[in-house]
Amino acid sequence: MSVNGAATAVKANKSLHEKPAEHEHDRDGTEESGLPRDPAFLASLASSLLSHTDLALVYIGADGLCRHADHRFSALLGRAPAGLAGSGLDGLDHPLARAVCEAVAVLTRSGAGSVPVDCEVAGQDGSRALVSGSLLAHRDAAGETLGFLGSFLDTADTRRVAEFVTRRDPFVATLLDAAVDGIIVSDRSGLIRSINRACLTLFGYEEGELLGQSMTVLMPPPFSRDHAKYVDTYMRTERPKIIGIGRDTLGRRKDGTVFPIHLSVGEARLGDSVTFVGIIRDISDRLAAEQRASYLARHDPLTGVLTRTAFLEECEALLRDGGGDGGFALFTLDVDQFSDVNEAFGFHVGDAALKAMVSRVTEVLPANTYICRIAADEFAALARVDGMEHARTLADVLHDRLTASIYADRHWVRLRLSIGAALQDGPRQSLEDLNAKAKLALQAVQHDGGNAVCFYTPEMAAAATRRMLLTVHLTHAIERNEMHLVYQPIVDRTGRIVSAEALLRWTHHTLGPVSPGEFIPVAEESGLIVPITDWVLSTAIGQMERWQGEGVLPERVFLNISGQQFLRGNLTPRLEELLADCPDLRTRLGLEITEQAAVRDLKVAVRTLGELAALGIQAAIDDFGSGYSSLSYVQQLPVAKLKIDRAFVVDVPENPKSNALIRAAIGMAHGLGLATVAEGVETEEQRDFLVSVGCDMMQGYLFGRPMTAEALGEMVRGQGVHGVGVGVPGPKAHA
Numbered sequence: 001m002s003v004n005g006a007a008t009a010v011k012a013n014k015s016l017h018e019k020p021a022e023h024e025h026d027r028d029g030t031e032e033s034g035l036p037r038d039p040a041f042l043a044s045l046a047s048s049l050l051s052h053t054d055l056a057l058v059y060i061g062a063d064g065l066c067r068h069a070d071h072r073f074s075a076l077l078g079r080a081p082a083g084l085a086g087s088g089l090d091g092l093d094h095p096l097a098r099a100v101c102e103a104v105a106v107l108t109r110s111g112a113g114s115v116p117v118d119c120e121v122a123g124q125d126g127s128r129a130l131v132s133g134s135l136l137a138h139r140d141a142a143g144e145t146l147g148f149l150g151s152f153l154d155t156a157d158t159r160r161v162a163e164f165v166t167r168r169d170p171f172v173a174t175l176l177d178a179a180v181d182g183i184i185v186s187d188r189s190g191l192i193r194s195i196n197r198a199c200l201t202l203f204g205y206e207e208g209e210l211l212g213q214s215m216t217v218l219m220p221p222p223f224s225r226d227h228a229k230y231v232d233t234y235m236r237t238e239r240p241k242i243i244g245i246g247r248d249t250l251g252r253r254k255d256g257t258v259f260p261i262h263l264s265v266g267e268a269r270l271g272d273s274v275t276f277v278g279i280i281r282d283i284s285d286r287l288a289a290e291q292r293a294s295y296l297a298r299h300d301p302l303t304g305v306l307t308r309t310a311f312l313e314e315c316e317a318l319l320r321d322g323g324g325d326g327g328f329a330l331f332t333l334d335v336d337q338f339s340d341v342n343e344a345f346g347f348h349v350g351d352a353a354l355k356a357m358v359s360r361v362t363e364v365l366p367a368n369t370y371i372c373r374i375a376a377d378e379f380a381a382l383a384r385v386d387g388m389e390h391a392r393t394l395a396d397v398l399h400d401r402l403t404a405s406i407y408a409d410r411h412w413v414r415l416r417l418s419i420g421a422a423l424q425d426g427p428r429q430s431l432e433d434l435n436a437k438a439k440l441a442l443q444a445v446q447h448d449g450g451n452a453v454c455f456y457t458p459e460m461a462a463a464a465t466r467r468m469l470l471t472v473h474l475t476h477a478i479e480r481n482e483m484h485l486v487y488q489p490i491v492d493r494t495g496r497i498v499s500a501e502a503l504l505r506w507t508h509h510t511l512g513p514v515s516p517g518e519f520i521p522v523a524e525e526s527g528l529i530v531p532i533t534d535w536v537l538s539t540a541i542g543q544m545e546r547w548q549g550e551g552v553l554p555e556r557v558f559l560n561i562s563g564q565q566f567l568r569g570n571l572t573p574r575l576e577e578l579l580a581d582c583p584d585l586r587t588r589l590g591l592e593i594t595e596q597a598a599v600r601d602l603k604v605a606v607r608t609l610g611e612l613a614a615l616g617i618q619a620a621i622d623d624f625g626s627g628y629s630s631l632s633y634v635q636q637l638p639v640a641k642l643k644i645d646r647a648f649v650v651d652v653p654e655n656p657k658s659n660a661l662i663r664a665a666i667g668m669a670h671g672l673g674l675a676t677v678a679e680g681v682e683t684e685e686q687r688d689f690l691v692s693v694g695c696d697m698m699q700g701y702l703f704g705r706p707m708t709a710e711a712l713g714e715m716v717r718g719q720g721v722h723g724v725g726v727g728v729p730g731p732k733a734h735a
Contacts, residue, residue, distance in 0.1 A: 055133070060104055060148040064088050067147060076121060076131060076154065095119045096131055096152075103135040104148055113137055117152065130154075182280035190215045193275075202282055204254035215278075220252040248283060260287050300373040302351055303358040311372030315382045315431045318370070319424075327424040329391040330431070331381045331398065332438040333361070336416035336450040337600075338377035345411050352408035353415065364398045380435070388423055388455075395421050395453045403451070418445045422456040440464050447521060470522045473508055478535050482507055485539055486706035489715060490558075490677060490699045493691045497716055499556040499590065501699065502540045503706050504532070529562040534574065536560075541578050543709050544585050552713040556618060558590040563597030567604050572611040579615075586615050592622040592643065599633050609638045620677070624665065635672055642669045644695075646680025653689040663693050670694065 056072035069077075069084040077084070077094050089097040099119040106115050114136045121131050133152030139145050182199025186192050192210050200207060203218055210217065251261040264279045298310035306314065319328065335341075335357075342350040354377070361371060361381060369383040385391040399419055406413045420442025422434050437456040443464070445454035477483050483506055490499035506514045523529040540559050547553035565571060579586055591612065598605045598621065609619050620641035621634070634642070644665055652658050662678070669676045678690050681700030690698055704715065 056131075056152040056154065058084075058100065058150045058152075059138075060089070060100070060135075060150070062145050062147055064090065064101075064104065072154070073150075073152065076152070094121075096121055100135060100150055103150070107135060107137045107148060108145065117150065121154075182278075184215070184218075184278040184280065186215055186276045186278065188274045188276070199280060202253075202280065203251065209254075218251055220250050220258045223249060251280065251282075259284055303355055303373055305358055305379070306370060306372040308372055308374050311370060311380065311382075312431060314370050318382070319429065319431055319434075327385060327387070328382055328434070329385045329394070329421055329423050330434045330438045331365075331383065331395060332374075332420045332435075332442045333379045333381070333398075333402070334418045334420075334442060334446070334450075335377040336418055336446070338415070341413055341415070345408075345413065349409045349411050349413065353406050353413045356406045356408055357402055357415065360401045361398065364401050365394060380438070382431070382434075385423070391421060391423050392453075392455065395419055395455070399453050416451040418442055418450040419453045420445055420456070421453065437461075466518075467522050467525075469511075470514065470519055471526045471528070473511065474506075474519060474523055474526070474528050474532075477506055477508070478532065480509070482509065483532070483535065485536065485543070485709070487557075487709060487712040488699060488706040489554075489704045489712060490697050491703045492697055493695075495703065497554055497703075497712075497719055498697060499558060500554045500712055501558045501592070502536065502543075502560075504536055504560075505706075524562060524564065527564070530565050530568070533562050533565040537575065537578055541582070541585060541589070544588060545582055547709070547713055547716075548582075548585070548588075550713060550717075552716040553588060554712075554716060556588060556590040558592050558620060560592050560622065561597075563594065563600055566593055566597050566608060567601050571608055572615070575612070575615065575617065586617055590618040590620060590641075592620045594622050595624065595633075598637055602633060602636065606636055606638070613638045623679075634668075634674075639674065641675045641677055641697075643677045643679055643699075646700075649678050649680045649686055649690070649700075652686055659689070659693075662690070662695075666694050 056076055057068070057070045058066060058073045059068040061067045065086055065088050066084045067086075069079075069081050071081055074081045074084055076096055077092060079092075090101045092098075096119055099117050103115045103117050106112070114134050116132070116134050118130070118132045131152050131154055133150060135148050135150045137145055138147045138149055177197040179196055179198055182202045183196040184192055184199055185194040192213050192215060195207060195210050200210070203210075216223075246262060246264040248260060248262050250258050252258050260283045262281045262283045266277045266279075267274060298307055299305065300307060335354075338350065341353060358371065358379070361379070362369070365371075365381055365383045366385075369381055371379065371381045373379055383394065385394065399417060402417045403415055406415065420438045420440070422437035422441060424434060437460075440460040440463075441454045441456040444460055445452050448454075483504065485502050486505055487500045487502055489497045490501060492498050504516060504520075506516075506519050508514055520529070523532055536559060540557060544553060544557055561571065575589075579589070593605075612619055618641070619637075619639045620643055621637070621639055622643050623645045624642045642665065644662060648658050648661050648665075650658075652662060666676050675696040676694075677697040677699060678686075678695050679699050681687055681690065681698045681702050683702065686700075687698060687702060704712075707715075
C-alpha cells in the first residue's frame with residue numbers, strides 16, 4: 001500500500017471516528033486517533049517513512065504470514081516482493097527466513113518487545129554478508145499481538161562495517177571506549193571508519209577530525225610515506241605483512257609530537273571484504289624503563305662507570321678496529337685497605353669517596369677514556385696515549401690526585417692507591433693480553449707494599465709463572481716432608497742465649513731451596529699459609545718438648561704467626577689443644593705478629609692477644625718501624641716485646657738518624673713497660689751501640705745464623721758449661 005492509498009483509507013474511514021469514545025478500534029483496525037491499525041497499512045507506512053535508509057523491512061502477521069516485504073528484504077531472500085506477500089517464511093530454505101521465524105517464536109513465547117536477529121547470508125554473486133537487525137512485536141493497547149515488524153541491515157559493505165558494529169550496540173561502543181589501549185577500525189584502503197576514546201586522547205584529535213581520514217595522519221615520516229606502498233601491495237596481492245605481528249613503531253600526535261607505540265593489527269573478513277582493527281599502546285614508559293634497565297646492566301649504579309662486561313665489549317671493539325692514530329694504555333687501580341675507610345667512617349662515606357675518586361679519574365685521563373668498576377674498590381681505565389712517557393706522566397698525576405685528601409660526606413679521607421699499568425705493544429694486541437699485563441704490574445706494586453705506580457715489564461710474566469709454579473708445589477710440600485724448621489738464637493746484653501726464633505724453610509725436591517721471602521707471600525696469597533702455620537706450631541711445640549727433656553730448652557721460643565691465622569679467631573683453641581699434654585710449655589712459648597696483622601683488625605688483635613696472655617703465652621710485635629709504628633696501637637696491644645726492624649740497625653752507629661730512631665723506639669718501649677729486641681745485628685759496633693742505648697736483647701749473624709734444633713741445643717748446653725754467652729769475649733761460640 002502506498003502513501004496515497006493510506007490517505008484514501010483515512011478518508012473512507014473518517015465517519016468511524018464519530019463513534020463513542022469507549023470504542024478504541026473497530027473491526028477494520030481504525031484507532032481512536034484516526035490512524036488505521038491495518039498491518040499492511042502500517043508496513044507500507046513504515047516502508048515509506050524509512051525509504052531513505054538502507055534498512056530491509058518485513059511485516060509478519062500474527063498468523064505467521066508475510067504481510068509486507070520491501071525490495072531489500074526480498075532481495076536478501078532471492079525472491080520478488082509479490083511472491084512473499086501472504087505466504088509464510090517457514091517454508092523457505094534460507095538462513096534469514098529461519099532466523100526471522102525463530103525470532104517470531106521467541107517473541108510469541110516470551111512476550112518480549114523485541115529480539116535481535118543476526119545471520120550470515122550469500123549474495124547472488126556468491127559473496128558472504130552479515131545481516132543484522134531486530135524483530136519488533138506489534139501489539140494493541142490490550143497487549144494482543146497483531147504482528148511483527150522486522151528491520152535489517154546488510155553489512156557486507158566494508159565501509160559501513162565498523163560504524164554499524166560500534167554504533168548499533170551501545171554495549172560494544174561502551175566497551176571500546178572503556179579500553180585503555182587505542183582501537184582503530186579501518187577499511188582495506190586504510191581509511192579510518194571508527195576510533196575509540198582512548199585513541200583520540202592518545203593522538204590529541206576529536207573524532208570528527210579522523211573519521212574518513214587515512215591512517216597516515218597518525219604516522220610520522222617515513223612510515224606515512226611508505227603506508228601507501230603497503231596498501232597498494234595489499235590491494236594487488238591481498239597479503240598484508242603486518243597482520244598478526246605486533247611491532248614497535250612510531251606515532252605522530254596532532255601537535256606533531258612523535259612518540260613510540262606498539263601496534264597490533266587484526267584482520268576481519270566477510271566474504272571478500274576485509275576490515276582491519278588496530279590496537280595501539282603508548283610504550284614511552286616501557287621504553288624508558290627498558291633503557292634504564294639496559295643502562296644499569298652496563299653501568300655501575302654507584303659511580304656510573306661501565307661494568308666489567310660492558311668495558312670488555314667496548315674496549316675489545318675499539319682495539320680490534322684500531323682506534324685511529326696512537327696507542328692505548330690500560331690502568332688498573334686498586335684502593336689499598338679500603339675496608340678501613342668503611343669501618344672507620346661508614347659505608348656512606350666510602351661510597352662518596354669512590355664517586356669522588358671516579359670524578360678525579362675522568363678529570364686526569366684524556367677524553368673518551370673508558371672506565372669500569374671491576375670490584376668493590378678496583379677500577380680499570382683504557383686511555384689513548386702518545387707513548388710510554390705520556391702514559392707514565394698520566395699515571396703519576398693520577399696517583400697524586402687520587403691520594404690527595406677527599407672530602408666525602410662531611411669527612412676528610414685519604415686513600416692509599418696501587419696502580420698497575422700496561423702499554424699497548426702492537427696494533428693487534430687484545431684487551432685480554434693488556435689486562436693480564438696490567439694485573440701483573442698491579443700485583444708487583446702490591447707485593448712491594450702498595451700505594452705506588454708500576455708499569456709492566458717482561459720479567460713480571462716470568463715472576464708470575466714462578467709464583468704459580470710455587471703455589472702448585474707448595475700445596476703438597478708438607479705431605480712430601482719438604483718443610484723443616486731452623487732456629488736463630490736471641491741473646492741478652494751479655495750475649496747469653498735467652499730465646500730463639502723458629503724460622504720456616506722449604507727445600508723442594510727439584511727446585512731446591514726456596515727463599516722464605518719468595519714462598520711466604522705465595523702461601524699468604526693462596527691461603528696455604530693457614531695449614532702451613534698450623535704445621536709450624538705443631539712441629540715447634542714437639543721440638544720444645546724434646547729440648548725440655550734434654551735440659552736445653554731456651555727461656556722462650558718464638559714462632560711467627562701469619563695475619564690470616566691470627567685473625568681467624570681459632571688460634572687460642574688450637575694452641576690449647578697442642579699444649580694440652582705439656583701445659584708447662586705455655587710460659588715458654590712466644591708468638592710474633594707483624595704490625596700490619598695487628599692493626600688490620602685491632603679489636604680482634606686485642607682480644608686474641610689477651611686470650612694468649614691469659615694462657616701465659618708471650619707476644620711480640622715483629623719488624624717494628626717498617627709499618628705503622630704508631631703509639632696509639634702499641635699501647636692498646638697486650639704485648640711484651642718490640643722487635644726493631646733490621647732496616648734501622650744496618651747502618652748504626654754511622655747514621656745519626658738511625659741512631660736517633662733506635663733511641664726513640666727503645667725509650668718508647670721502656671716507657672710502656674716493653675722489652676726490645678734488635679734484629680739483624682752483624683757487627684760488634686752495632687752490638688756495642690745497642691747495648692749502650694739500653695736495648696734488652698739482640699738477634700743476628702753476630703750471635704748465630706739460623707741453625708738446626710740440634711745445633712741450637714748444643715749452643716745452649718755449651719753456654720751452661722762455659723758460663724759465657726755468644727758474641728762476647730770468651731771461648732769461641734758455635735757458628
